Amino acid sequence: MTDxxxxxxxxxxxHCRGALVTATGRVLEWRRFNTDSAAGLTVFxxxxxxxxxxxxxAAASRNMAVRGIGCGTAGLVESTGRIRTSPNLPMLVGFDLxxxxxxxxxxxxxxxxxxxxxxxxxxxxxxxxxxxxxxxVTLGTGVGGGLVLQRRLWRGSSGGAGEIGHLAVEARGRPxxxxxxxxxxxxxxxxxxxxxxxxxxxxxxxxPADSVxxxxxxxxxxxxxxxxxxxxxxxxxxxxAGVVNLLSLDGVVFAGGVSDCLDLLRPAxxxxxxxxxxxxxxxxxxxxxxxxxxEAGVLGSAGLLGSSQSGACISAARS
Ligand SMILES: [Zn+2]
Numbered sequence: 001m002t003d004x005x006x007x008x009x010x011x012x013x014x015h016c017r018g019a020l021v022t023a024t025g026r027v028l029e030w031r032r033f034n035t036d037s038a039a040g041l042t043v044f045x046x047x048x049x050x051x052x053x054x055x056x057x058a059a060a061s062r063n064m065a066v067r068g069i070g071c072g073t074a075g076l077v078e079s080t081g082r083i084r085t086s087p088n089l090p091m092l093v094g095f096d097l098x099x100x101x102x103x104x105x106x107x108x109x110x111x112x113x114x115x116x117x118x119x120x121x122x123x124x125x126x127x128x129x130x131x132x133x134x135x136x137v138t139l140g141t142g143v144g145g146g147l148v149l150q151r152r153l154w155r156g157s158s159g160g161a162g163e164i165g166h167l168a169v170e171a172r173g174r175p176x177x178x179x180x181x182x183x184x185x186x187x188x189x190x191x192x193x194x195x196x197x198x199x200x201x202x203x204x205x206x207x208p209a210d211s212v213x214x215x216x217x218x219x220x221x222x223x224x225x226x227x228x229x230x231x232x233x234x235x236x237x238x239x240x241a242g243v244v245n246l247l248s249l250d251g252v253v254f255a256g257g258v259s260d261c262l263d264l265l266r267p268a269x270x271x272x273x274x275x276x277x278x279x280x281x282x283x284x285x286x287x288x289x290x291x292x293x294x295e296a297g298v299l300g301s302a303g304l305l306g307s308s309q310s311g312a313c314i315s316a317a318r319s
Contacts, residue, residue, distance in 0.1 A: 012088070015032055016044075021303075070109075079158060117146075120304055131148070165183060188232040241282075255296065
């Protein structure tokens with residue numbers, strides 16, 4: 001064996017994807033299966049192990065050795081790799097996936113939250129490559145966040161850092177599944193934008209079915225649709241102003257399906273940032289779209305298997 005690769009996994013509520021990734025972030029092989037949470041933990045683990053074995057065999061056929069397994073998974077992941085909560089993957093709650101894969105494959109394994117993995121993917125191979133410290137905001141069905149500080153993924157003492165989606169932007173706002181009220185996710189996610197539209201229009205039944213349809217209406221000049229996005233942008237700007245005043249970041253990287261609508265969110269978001277953030281913190285702040293696409297999760301989780309996080313980034317920057 002003359003070369004090494006890492007298996008990167010991205011476990012979501014709908015799909016589980018795995019890739020064989022080189023040290024420079026090149027994806028050599030892809031595999032995927034439907035997560036199917038209802039089938040239970042045993043079935044899921046069997047499929048996951050099978051996927052990893054296929055990727056290891058693919059590496060062997062290329063005369064490569066697998067150095068480790070990195071994994072990003074939906075849910076709150078403790079710093080030990082145990083999954084604490086995960087609404088979309090209930091069979092994994094309380095399960096130590098990191099220890100299980102480590103014992104099964106006799107390889108180094110790291111399991112982190114999927115938004116953290118995506119942030120690290122952008123840090124190493126995407127829009128975050130030139131940023132020293134930044135937050136990735138994933139705008140999709142929910143709002144996820146991953147924090148990179150001075151070129152290191154910051155997960156905090158418990159592993160639950162970076163959750164910008166659950167910053168309160170309305171003290172007595174909409175109830176959130178996390179147990180709090182008025183979280184950013186309830187206003188700026190795809191679901192939140194739909195709620196904004198229905199609240200502004202005064203109709204709970206009629207109208208567009210999702211944020212994609214609302215974006216189409218907004219681009220056609222529909223005032224209610226424009227206002228629904230303006231509402232989301234305003235709350236995003238409000239939350240981000242607090243974050244940049246706390247951390248003085250170099251940038252914010254927007255990922256996820258709703259980030260395709262950044263043009264609709266940006267005016268109100270920037271206005272709030274200008275009004276609320278300290279001028280010194282806002283002046284140098286870059287607002288960027290993510291560039292790794294769907295590969296961010298597997299690239300980031302694979303990148304975490306470097307000898308050190310910053311070491312992995314340096315090798316990526318030189319590729
Ligand atoms: Zn919440």
